[in-house]
Amino acid sequence: MPQTAYTVTAPKKMTKLLVMNRGESFPSKFSLMATTAGDKVVIRLSGGCKGMNADDKASMLRYFAAALAGFKGMIWSGATRQFTEDGELDPMVTDVPGVIAAENPECIALGSAPRTDVMRLIGESRLVLDEYGTGPNPSMSGVLIVQNGADGDMKWDGDLDAAFGLMSNLVECADFRHAGVIAWNGGPITRDEIMRSAMRGWPTIVVRGSGRVADEICAQLDANDPALMEQLPKKHNLVIADRSDPATLRIALQGFGFLPQAS
Amino acid sequence: MYDQRIVPRLFVKSRGEQTTKLSLMLTKAPRKCVVRLTGGCGNMSATDAEGLYDLYTQALSGFDGAIIFGGTRMVSRDNYDTIIPGITEIPSRMREFCPNMIVLGVIPKTEDLGLDPDLGLIVSSEPDKPFVTVVHPEQDIVLVVQTSVDDKEIWDAEFYECLRITKDLRDYGSFSSVLISYNGGSVTEREILETAKNGLPVILIKGSGRKTDEYAANTDFLSTYRSNVAVVEKDPIDLRMKLSEFGIMPRQRLTLVGHQTA
Numbered sequence: 376m377p378q379t380a381y382t383v384t385a386p387k388k389m390t391k392l393l394v395m396n397r398g399e400s401f402p403s404k405f406s407l408m409a410t411t412a413g414d415k416v417v418i419r420l421s422g423g424c425k426g427m428n429a430d431d432k433a434s435m436l437r438y439f440a441a442a443l444a445g446f447k448g449m450i451w452s453g454a455t456r457q458f459t460e461d462g463e464l465d466p467m468v469t470d471v472p473g474v475i476a477a478e479n480p481e482c483i484a485l486g487s488a489p490r491t492d493v494m495r496l497i498g499e500s501r502l503v504l505d506e507y508g509t510g511p512n513p514s515m516s517g518v519l520i521v522q523n524g525a526d527g528d529m530k531w532d533g534d535l536d537a538a539f540g541l542m543s544n545l546v547e548c549a550d551f552r553h554a555g556v557i558a559w560n561g562g563p564i565t566r567d568e569i570m571r572s573a574m575r576g577w578p579t580i581v582v583r584g585s586g587r588v589a590d591e592i593c594a595q596l597d598a599n600d601p602a603l604m605e606q607l608p609k610k611h612n613l614v615i616a617d618r619s620d621p622a623t624l625r626i627a628l629q630g631f632g633f634l635p636q637a638s
Numbered sequence: 639m640y641d642q643r644i645v646p647r648l649f650v651k652s653r654g655e656q657t658t659k660l661s662l663m664l665t666k667a668p669r670k671c672v673v674r675l676t677g678g679c680g681n682m683s684a685t686d687a688e689g690l691y692d693l694y695t696q697a698l699s700g701f702d703g704a705i706i707f708g709g710t711r712m713v714s715r716d717n718y719d720t721i722i723p724g725i726t727e728i729p730s731r732m733r734e735f736c737p738n739m740i741v742l743g744v745i746p747k748t749e750d751l752g753l754d755p756d757l758g759l760i761v762s763s764e765p766d767k768p769f770v771t772v773v774h775p776e777q778d779i780v781l782v783v784q785t786s787v788d789d790k791e792i793w794d795a796e797f798y799e800c801l802r803i804t805k806d807l808r809d810y811g812s813f814s815s816v817l818i819s820y821n822g823g824s825v826t827e828r829e830i831l832e833t834a835k836n837g838l839p840v841i842l843i844k845g846s847g848r849k850t851d852e853y854a855a856n857t858d859f860l861s862t863y864r865s866n867v868a869v870v871e872k873d874p875i876d877l878r879m880k881l882s883e884f885g886i887m888p889r890q891r892l893t894l895v896g897h898q899t900a
Contacts, residue, residue, distance in 0.1 A: 391810075403661035407811035410665040541658075549662035 380456070380464035381501060383513040384473065385484070390513050392502075394490070394520045397533060401540055405485070406549075408517045409449045409541065413481025415551040416448035416633045417542050421568040422468045422559035426586055432466040435559065435585075439471045440478055442616075442624035445634055447481040449545075451538075454486025454518040456510045468559055473514020486515045489533030490522035532564045539571050553632050555579055555612075557624070560586040573613040574606060578631035584618030646743075646775065648759075650782045651799075660742070661806060663779055664704040667740045670813045671703035671886045674800050676829050677820035677850060679724045687723030689872075690820065691731045693843075696874035701887065702738040704807075705729050706800050709743020709781070710761050711774040718756055722769050725820060730776035741777040744803075746795040747784040797829035804838065814885040815839060818877075821847040834863040839884045845872040 383390055393402050409417065420439075424432055443450070450472045457465040464470070472484035492505035503510050504520075511518045521534040542554040555578035558569045565588045572579040583593040593615050595603040607613060612631065616624035628634045649660050664672065675694075679687060707729050712722035721727065729741045745761055752760035754772075762771040773780055783799045785791050807813035816839040819830055827849040833840050840863070842854040853859050854869045868883075870876045881887040 400656040401658045403656050403658040404806050404810045406658045406662050407665070407806055410662065411810075411812045544659055544662055548659045549665050 380458055380462060381510070381513065384477065385514055385516045386476070387516075390511065390515055391517045392511060392520065393517065394522060395537065397521055397523050397529065397536070401537055401544070402519070405517055405519050406541060406544065408483065408485060409545055410549055412449040412483045413447035415545075415549070416553045417545050417551055417555075418446075418448065418450045418628075418633060419538060419542065419554075419556045419568065419572070420450060420452040420468055420471055420559070421556055421565045422561035422585065422589060423565065423587070424467050424560060425562070427560070435468070436466055436471060436474050438618070438621045438624075440474055442621035442628065443475045443634070444478070444625075446475055446479050446628075448633060449483050449485060450475050451485040451487065451515075453534075454488040454512050454515060454520070455504060456512040456514075458508055458510065468561075469512050470514060473512060476516070477514070484515045485517045485519070486512050487519040487521065487534040487538050489529040489531060490520050491529055491531060491533070494520075532567060535564070535567060535571065539575075542577075543575075553578060555631060555633065557616075558582065558585075558589045558592070561588045563588070565589070566592070569613070570606060573611055574608065576608050576610065576612060578612045578614075578627075578633070580614055580616050580624060580627050580631075582618050582624065583615050644776060644778065646773070646777050646780045648773075648780045648782070650747075650784065652784055652786050657781065657803065660779055660781055661803065661811070664740055664742060664803075664807065665811060667702060667704045668738050669701075669703040670807075670811065672804055672807050672813050672815045673698070673701070673703060673705050673881075673886060674804060674815070674817045674833075675705065675707040675725055675728055675820075676797065676800075676817060677725050677822035677826050677846065678848070679821060684723060687727075690723075690725075690846075691728060693872060693874050693877065694728045694818075695732050695735050697877035697881065698732055698887070699735040701732065701736045703886065704740045704742060704813075705732070706742045706744060706803065707777075708796060709745040709774055709777060710771050712769040712771050713757065715768050715770055718770075726774055730774070733776065740779070742779045742781065742803075743774055743777045744781045744783065744796050744799050745773065746791040746793055746799075747782050748790055748793060751782070793825050794828060797825065797832065801829075801832060801836065801838075805836065808838070816841055816881065816884045816886050819843065819846075819850045819853075821851075822849045824849070826850065827853070834859075834867050837866055840867045841877070841880055841884075842867065842869045843872055843877070844869050 393405050453469045459465050476482045476484035495503050521537050523529045545551040546554050556572035558581045581589045581592045708726045714720035757772045759773040783795050804815045817833045818841045820843045842850050844854045870880045882889045
């Protein structure tokens with residue numbers, strides 16, 4: 376059977392799908408999946424691809440693949456995949472974890488998403504998350520959908536409490552050495568994720584040149600903008616990598632202990 | 639006396655709730671395996687109890703996975719320093735030989751819990767019985783399972799919760815597992831059957847008494863579950879070899895110094 380954008384490419388050709396209600400305790404099954412990573416570190420990839428053309432998106436995937444070569448931890452992001460009208464893959468930041476896991480066998484890719492609409496089955500019983508055909512990302516080993524009860528809908532930031540709660544628990548309860556965020560492009564929700572991470576003192580890397588909020592934060596950091604700096608702890612770990620060179624991201628990740636130091 | 643450095647973390651779970659923190663804490667064990675200890679000590683003398691402890695401490699010496707047990711300790715009502723022997727004393731006896739293991743106790747709340755200034759958290763205290771059951775002080779994590787804040791739980795809730803935790807660790811955390819059954823009554827019987835039906839590894843210790851012995855001699859049962867149920871002699875070498883086969887202990891040849899068959 377030929378591979379399409381709908382093909383499940385996660386290890387074992389299966390993506391496990393869990394649904395939790397907001398306010399409930401986090402599902403232990405999903406937490407345990409994170410612990411199967413070869414290295415006890417977790418990175419949340421935040422952002423978007425607004426304003427990027429197809430070449431930019433392909434370049435983005437290559438950028439992260441180069442920067443994260445050898446990564447053995449858990450990497451996750453939003454859990455969605457976008458498709459073109461022809462059913463082709465329209466790559467987003469949410470496709471990066473699957474690419475990293477595919478190239479680094481001990482790495483595990485997971486994702487979370489709020490249920491913003493009624494889930495639907497279309498075509499040959501394919502599950503989609505909204506009327507636009509957004510699907511759960513089939514390159515991830517596990518997808519967590521956070522919902523506001525069976526009837527309620529949520530906004531796009533509805534999964535962030537659960538997402539950051541899991542990362543905190545991995546550090547506090549499962550001996551994960553580091554949790555952190557990489558931000559690429561993005562809008563207000565990405566800013567929220569950057570600040571949630573940075574305010575905890577976690578390693579937080581924004582990619583300069585990727586666009587929108589990531590670039591705004593870089594500019595604020597460069598200018599030592601009080602509007603940003605006053606929100607950060609004195610010894611914060613909010614740093615900048617450069618879009619033009621994946622080595623800058625790699626060096627930052629090595630410095631924070633997410634990747635082994637270069638020999 | 640117990641090691642003062644170990645302060646058990648106490649979790650209380652109502653039906654339908656998750657146990658994320660607890661599950662994650664079990665993954666701190668260096669080896670991804672979980673051993674569930676079940677059974678009882680009915681008709682067992684104090685001498686037999688010492689043999690029981692030797693069996694487990696020798697067979698599991700160096701174990702560095704997770705242990706799940708009943709989580710309680712029984713002490714004499716007349717003298718709180720007198721510990722009643724039982725399966726639930728095995729993990730604390732193992733600690734010296736297994737410093738890296740993680741120990742979880744699972745306790746069903748079958749009556750309202752009590753606090754005693756000398757005994758800590760009391761699980762059960764029936765005036766007509768010569769012992770008081772308390773939360774065992776020598777474990778890493780304690781999980782009390784309850785139907786709800788107001789409602790009592792049944793004893794079977796312990797093994798159902800242990801089975802659920804074990805299955806999650808296997809299915810989502812890449813753990814191996816085994817249930818070791820020694821002696822025991824009707825609750826132990828149901829745990830043996832439920833675990834076997836779920837296709838999870840079970841070791842029955844022959845000669846330990848009561849229900850475990852019944853099933854160790856039940857050829858129909860053993861035939862039905864021959865792929866996941868094994869019988870071993872009451873002998874640490876035999877038990878250790880079977881644990882190795884199930885991936886719980888590393889495969890290596892060991893000589894047990896001063897070992898005598900129980």
